[in-house]
Amino acid sequence: MSQHPYPWTGRDLSRRTLLSGFAVTGVAALAGCAALTPGASSTPAAATGPVTTALPADKKIMLKVADADDTSMTPALLEAFQKKHPNVTFERQYTGWDDYLKSINLTMSATTAPDIAQFTPGMQNLIPGGLLLDVSAYGKAYGWPDKFPGLDQITFEPDGKTVGTGALYGVPGGLSFEGVYYNKAKAAELGLTVPVKTVEELEALFVKAKAAGELALVVGNLDGGLNHPFNQLLSVYLKPEDRTAWAFGHKGATIVLPEAKTAAATLKRWVDEGYISPDVNGISDEDATAGFAKGKGVFRISGNWAAAAVAKGLGDDAGYFSMPQATADSKIRTTGAGVYYCVSSKSANAAAAAAFLDFVGSEEAAKITADAGFMAPKADAMPAKTGLLGALQEGWQATVRDKGLQPFIQNASTPTMGDTLKTQLQLLAGGKATVDEFLAGIQADFDNYHK
Numbered sequence: 001m002s003q004h005p006y007p008w009t010g011r012d013l014s015r016r017t018l019l020s021g022f023a024v025t026g027v028a029a030l031a032g033c034a035a036l037t038p039g040a041s042s043t044p045a046a047a048t049g050p051v052t053t054a055l056p057a058d059k060k061i062m063l064k065v066a067d068a069d070d071t072s073m074t075p076a077l078l079e080a081f082q083k084k085h086p087n088v089t090f091e092r093q094y095t096g097w098d099d100y101l102k103s104i105n106l107t108m109s110a111t112t113a114p115d116i117a118q119f120t121p122g123m124q125n126l127i128p129g130g131l132l133l134d135v136s137a138y139g140k141a142y143g144w145p146d147k148f149p150g151l152d153q154i155t156f157e158p159d160g161k162t163v164g165t166g167a168l169y170g171v172p173g174g175l176s177f178e179g180v181y182y183n184k185a186k187a188a189e190l191g192l193t194v195p196v197k198t199v200e201e202l203e204a205l206f207v208k209a210k211a212a213g214e215l216a217l218v219v220g221n222l223d224g225g226l227n228h229p230f231n232q233l234l235s236v237y238l239k240p241e242d243r244t245a246w247a248f249g250h251k252g253a254t255i256v257l258p259e260a261k262t263a264a265a266t267l268k269r270w271v272d273e274g275y276i277s278p279d280v281n282g283i284s285d286e287d288a289t290a291g292f293a294k295g296k297g298v299f300r301i302s303g304n305w306a307a308a309a310v311a312k313g314l315g316d317d318a319g320y321f322s323m324p325q326a327t328a329d330s331k332i333r334t335t336g337a338g339v340y341y342c343v344s345s346k347s348a349n350a351a352a353a354a355a356f357l358d359f360v361g362s363e364e365a366a367k368i369t370a371d372a373g374f375m376a377p378k379a380d381a382m383p384a385k386t387g388l389l390g391a392l393q394e395g396w397q398a399t400v401r402d403k404g405l406q407p408f409i410q411n412a413s414t415p416t417m418g419d420t421l422k423t424q425l426q427l428l429a430g431g432k433a434t435v436d437e438f439l440a441g442i443q444a445d446f447d448n449y450h451k
Helices: 014-020 073-084 097-109 136-142 184-189 199-211 227-237 240-247 258-272 285-293 304-317 350-359 363-371 387-401 417-429 435-449
Strands: 061-067 088-094 116-119 171-183 299-303 318-321 334-343
Touching: 061 073, 061 097, 061 350, 073 088, 073 171, 073 350, 073 363, 097 116, 116 350, 136 350, 171 184, 171 227, 171 304, 171 363, 171 387, 184 304, 184 318, 199 258, 199 299, 227 258, 227 299, 227 334, 227 417, 258 417, 258 435, 285 299, 285 304, 299 304, 304 318, 304 387, 318 387, 334 350, 417 435
Parallel strands: 061 088, 061 116
Antiparallel strands: 116 334, 171 299, 171 318, 171 334
16 A cells, blocks of 8 residues: 655655555564664663753754655754754754665664654564653653644553553654545536535435446555545544554454444445446556546545645645534544654653654744645644645644544554455455455454454
């Protein structure tokens, strides 16, 4: 599965998997690195004693930063922070995404480990080895729970496997989320009133679009792209605590629930009724976005990373609204992830590193993050946009206001869930699995890992 985590830039990069939901796939081989490399201890490391948010101005501080972000975000954030604190300098160690994935655990295990690193899948295995710093005390001192959405996605128990509870290990510099794109010209031609508030109302639009000879919902499932509407439908129907418990791999959690069955049955109905192309399993997710941008179909469920292609292709006809919910008065629940920064437990300047983490959630940083194509943690400080980008920004601000950002179910539940979900979605769409068999298939992967 490949998706673009960097909206509005137009690049085609393999690291797109990070924000699109298949982040864990392909990194399971990193699982034992922390225990096998020099410098690892047997227990997680935490900031000890009282922490300070005061950064001394008379002491020269140099922070090493390791990342794989080739947008303008990370370098611009570093530059802006240094302007505020001239005594702090940075030595940035940029590595291409594939090489970063292969090397970052060893890099963080070295005696010369960087002070700050971009957190990636597999790095949670450094937690039980004591190589990442528990920054919970800094989070409390700075008030990060009120500044940053999505902190649960970088919160871990000491085993590094259980997500969403335990200690905090970083903050997001930029985030992405999902919603519904639509072709304004076709919607007007078909007499469709958008946006809509409920999934039932959205499906009614699908019915009208199909009756008019249009493809209602553009999806590519060759590489598992049906995960986008499925994740969204789970956000709509599942209780938030049930959804996050399963996505975060909590022991005893299950997805074999009536609400999940409703979500899966809705998705299957969309395929069976022809609202989604019958050859969906033969189309890649990237090609689905490209086709929609060229005028194919009426609706597309995807993330803000698709905005560049959609805006370029459809121009003023590109529209967007938040995913409709179960009822018109429901709070917004949607799927998303972030580019996170963490701190090495070996850093001699943890307070300065934590000050940088706090800065990325500031009003000043919001413009930098938005200009790089991400959603800013401080949503209401993003520079106002118009058109498609304005609609996306409004959707993000509403998501943050409702505290509705939820994890992709395949990101943390098991190291193999990305592949399992892709396979099971293909079976479901191809008529080779019932809804019950589909849910049982992904639950079996979960149970096998969380014995």
